[in-house]
Amino acid sequence: MTANETIHPTATATEIDASCKLPLLALLVGASVWLVIGSVMAMIAAIKFHAPDFLGACPLLTYGRVAAAANDALVYGFCLPASLAVIIWVFARLSQTVYALPLVPVVAAHIWHLGVFVGIVSILLGNSTGFAWLEFPRGGSILILVAFVLIAIPTAATFGFRRDRTLYPSHWFLLAALLWFPWSYASANIFLVAMPVRGVAQGVIDIWFGNNLLFVWFSLVGLGVAFYFLPKLTGRPLYSYFYAQYVFWTLVLFGTWCGIPAGSPFPAWIPALSNLAGWLLIVPVLGVLVMTVKTLGGAPVTTSSAETLPYFKVGLVAFIVSGIALHLVAHNEQLARITEFTWFGQAQVQLQIFGFLGMILFGALYYILPRALGFDFLFPKFTRAHFWFNLLGSVGLVIPLAIAGYAQGSHAYNLDAALPALRFSSMGLLLILVGNLFFAVNLLAMFLSWKITLVKSIFSAVTSPLTAVEVKS
Amino acid sequence: MKTGLPVIFAVVLGLGGSTVGFVLAPAVQLGSVKQTTVLNSTDLYPPQRIGDATLGLQVYRANGCAACHTQQVRQEGVACDVGLTGPGKNPQALSNLLSTLTLTHLTKEAADTVADQLTAAGGKVETHIVPAGADLDRGWGVRHSVAEDYLYDYPVQLGNLRAGPDLANIGVRSPDANWHLLHLYAPTSAVSNSKMPSFKYLFHLQKAGSTPSPEALNVPSSFAAPAGYEVVPSPEARQLVAYLLSLRANQPVYDAPFTPPAKP
Known part of the structure; x- marks a missing residue:
């Protein structure tokens, strides 16, 4: 027995789950609050297209500020910390050992949510940096970068202490995600905020970061988590190790170059290269399609998988649709001309947030939370309702937005052409908001009952009479 | 795979490659862009923004105008x-x-x-x-946008959604500062089917004296302030308008040549 095995012996599932409890709670309680705040702000922004002067007297809630704050609250407030929580648990389970240094992510989670708070308030007060997806000013962005690194280090250490040395497909995707975010976020902030480059290069870097966050990072996390849960829930192996490796490499090599539209005011080689990458993106997308069909096709639904498996199915379908949309726009110049600068782009963003990553994270969390916290959801019916609200909401949000984009692009950007579909999409957003409330209520109720148990046990420990042994000594 | 090294290698190759390609290379190539000369002329382009127009870009940024307006003209x-x-x-x-x-x-x-x-x-x-190109046909510019157009912008506000019109040439299209102030105060008074939210918070009401104040905005009666009051633009509103009027990407340059219409 080596020293490593003595310090990090193989642990049972219950021990592993218990070791992740505090980091998960610290990350997810804040995340669920941001999820609700983000959805509400998105709703306020959407209402402005029904009534332009809704809450218009308040500069904090003008469309340009509240729309950016909503996006950032959803992505930095919910998607990233919830992803980190799932990664922490998946890594500990895959390593078959307890999570290393669980108190570090607890502290980091508080730093993270403080950073998001600083960032969102700054945007609303008009102190955003003005770069899409990098709106947080220096204070907020430094806090979340530090917090991410603080969470990544013990998570990587847990990976290092793994009992089974073989790497699973989930390992590659999630490990890459842990490296990806700090790298891209730091580079973009250095070149845009700390030592800004001159002129239009800012535009290239901003688009590069947005694509790397919303497409590449989301895909790495979403697919990595899905590839962990699919075999677990279906009871059959992932199809296949080879395909997973193929998807990983092509996604990493092609996905990172996508997103720069043809005709941007950049040197011609930049959009041309990006277009080529978008065209090649069909390769990993088809890979995921084959993996999904072959792993899930005809898999028996058991009582244990009935709750969570649908989330993963919908999430993977959303990924495939999202990837095909990126490919088509890169492939078809006419379509690109119609859809650029329209709500079509917003439809792709919402599909990535709610349809793909959101779905997979919710599925994973509904599986993880009862195990990690050691008791069931207080409102089990909400978990089922959340699925349907999120599914119908995503469809009702993304499809009308895409239609609005197409209508707008084929009518010379006349907003009136897009308005009917755009207004309809608010319905989808409303359903998502209700679904998110179900999630937040369930999670916060769980958190409160855990707190009450904790306080009760401390109280009883304090008030219990001293034992005879202690009195003697 | 038994170690994490291949993953780290993939990250270095994938993200490192695209960082070199789409962060460092543009920073080197475009970071050294200088003022250029207007074709068939000795004038330098773009002119440096001055005074209120410089501050106006920050008002544009703070209020997230780029959420609905692009500043990039396409040419097919x-x-x-x-x-x-x-x-x-x-x-x-x-x-x-x-x-x-x-x-x-x-x-x-x-x-x-x-x-x-x-x-x-x-x-x-x-x-x-x-x-x-379609953008040029609808009168949004006379040529496509080029790197020099953004030389003095920080942050560069390219935008990615056209809920409203492109603004790369708004200073040429609508050169009247009062029209802009009115449009910001009550959008539908200037453009009847506008869906732009009003930016009333960039204006304030003050008691009207016996003669109207020279700064007061001439608001049409249906949007007018309560009796006895007049609408005065704040410094931010004036800066924003000065910035909008400075958006004039209409000079022929080496990257986007054209023959400007002869001056009468």
Whole structure:
């Protein structure tokens, strides 16, 4: 027995789950609050297209500020910390050992949510940096970068202490995600905020970061988590190790170059290269399609998988649709001309947030939370309702937005052409908001009952009479 | 795979490659862009923004105007225009011929045919190459946007959604500062079907004196302030308008050449 095995012996599932409890709670309680705040702000922004002067007297809630704050609250407030929580648990389970240094992510989670708070308030007060997806000013962005690194280090250490040395497909995707975010976020902030480059290069870097966050990072996390849960829930192996490796490499090599539209005011080689990458993106997308069909096709639904498996199915379908949309726009110049600068782009963003990553994270969390916290959801019916609200909401949000984009692009950007579909999409957003409330209520109720148990046990420990042994000594 | 090294290698290759390609290379190539000369002229382009216009970019940023407005004009290609420079000896025949011909937005071959016909009728013609594209047709610019247009912008506000019109040339299209102030205060008073939210918070009401204050905005009666009050733009509103008026990407440059219309 080596020293490593003595310090990090193989642990049972219950021990592993218990070791992740505090980091998960610290990350997810804040995340669920941001999820609700983000959805509400998105709703306020959407209402402005029904009534332009809704809450218009308040500069904090003008469309340009509240729309950016909503996006950032959803992505930095919910998607990233919830992803980190799932990664922490998946890594500990895959390593078959307890999570290393669980108190570090607890502290980091508080730093993270403080950073998001600083960032969102700054945007609303008009102190955003003005770069899409990098709106947080220096204070907020430094806090979340530090917090991410603080969470990544013990998570990587847990990976290092793994009992089974073989790497699973989930390992590659999630490990890459842990490296990806700090790298891209730091580079973009250095070149845009700390030592800004001159002129239009800012535009290239901003688009590069947005694509790397919303497409590449989301895909790495979403697919990595899905590839962990699919075999677990279906009871059959992932199809296949080879395909997973193929998807990983092509996604990493092609996905990172996508997103720069043809005709941007950049040197011609930049959009041309990006277009080529978008065209090649069909390769990993088809890979995921084959993996999904072959792993899930005809898999028996058991009582244990009935709750969570649908989330993963919908999430993977959303990924495939999202990837095909990126490919088509890169492939078809006419379509690109119609859809650029329209709500079509917003439809792709919402599909990535709610349809793909959101779905997979919710599925994973509904599986993880009862195990990690050691008791069931207080409102089990909400978990089922959340699925349907999120599914119908995503469809009702993304499809009308895409239609609005197409209508707008084929009518010379006349907003009136897009308005009917755009207004309809608010319905989808409303359903998502209700679904998110179900999630937040369930999670916060769980958190409160855990707190009450904790306080009760401390109280009883304090008030219990001293034992005879202690009195003697 | 038994170690994490291949994953780290993939990250270095994938993200490292695209960081070099889309962060460092543009920073080197575009970071050294300098003022350029306007074609067939000694004027430098772009002019440095001054005073209120510089501050106005920060008002534009703070209020997230780029959420709905782009500042980038697309061009799909070029077209040919045929211009008549002399009437020749038989103006009557030429004007009969002109009424049957299209002179603008032609392909090169069509332009040559038209030019030949006009020359045969005795006219003197000149063929110009002009930028063409849907954005230019709707009057949003005279050429596509180039790197120099953003030389003095920080942050560069390219935008990615056109809920409203493109603003790369708004200073050329709507050069009237009062129109802009009115549009910001009550959008529908300037553009009847506008969905832009009002930016009333950039204005304040003050008690009207016996004569209207020189700064007060001349608001149409249906949007007017309560009786006895007048609407005064805040410094931010004036800065924002100064910035909008400074958005004039209408000079021919090396990357986007065209022949500007002759000055009368």
